[in-house]
Every structure is written in C-alpha cells, then in structure tokens.
Amino acid sequence: MEMVCIVCPNGCRLQVEQNGKDISVVGAKCKRGENFVHTELTCPTRSVTSSVKTTVKDYPVVSVRTDGEIPKEKITAFIKELSKFTLDKRVPIGTILIKDVCKTGVNVITTTDME
Ligand code: SF4
Secondary structure: OEEEOOOOOOOOEEEEEEEOOEEEEEOOOOHHHHHHHHHHHHOOEEOOEEEEEEOOOOOOEEEEEEOOOEEHHHHHHHHHHHHOOEEOOOOOOOOEEEOOHHHOOOOEEEOOOOO
16 A cells, blocks of 8 residues: 655655555655554554634634644544633643643643733
8 A cells, every 4th residue: 555654744655565563664765654654554643733712802712732642533532622622811822721632641732822
C-alpha cells in the first residue's frame, strides 16, 4: 500500500508492506517516516486544533489545540467534550482549559492571547 508521511512538509510517498508484525517502508527520507507508518498501522494519533465558546464580549470563541497527540478513535469524543465547554474569563495564550481530555493524558490549551 502507499501512504503519505504527514510528519513534515516534505510529504514523502511511502511504499508500505505489512506481513503480520513485519512492516517494511520504502521512500522515507528519514527515520520519522518509518515511525509514522508503525504508529499509523498500530495506534494512529493526531494533534487536534479547534475552538471553544466564551462569555467574554470581544472573544465569542477562542482557538485551542491539544498539547499532544490523541488516538484518532477518540477525536469524536474530544470534539463533543469541547462543545460542552465555555470559557468565562480572559486567559493568556497556553492556558490549560481541559486537563486529561477523554482520559488521554493530553490537555487542551489556548492558542490565542486574550489579555
Ligand atoms: S519521511 Fe521524514 S522527510 Fe519524509 S515527510 Fe516524513 S518526516 Fe518528512
């Protein structure tokens, strides 16, 4: 099968063969491409960016992201949890809004400086 590495902007096209637990990767310009394929085939994860509602007059929404990667299978639950959250005060960039989101060990932090 062919996969495209999304770790960096090079976007290497990878030829991947899997035989049980043996995985071979051709076309990666660096080791991270092989690691990407192994993760994708065993437990795919993603960083997620989104936004949350606020009650702050001049910031009806504020942008957020995860401070790490979460399993792809938990992204829908993650988005639902975010949709229930409302920020009620101004916070600086990098503030943790939700800790251990969906029990992943990953936090949700702001990417906008409201102060
Ligand atoms: S294999 Fe390495 S160089 Fe190629 S896209 Fe992935 S991280 Fe970038």
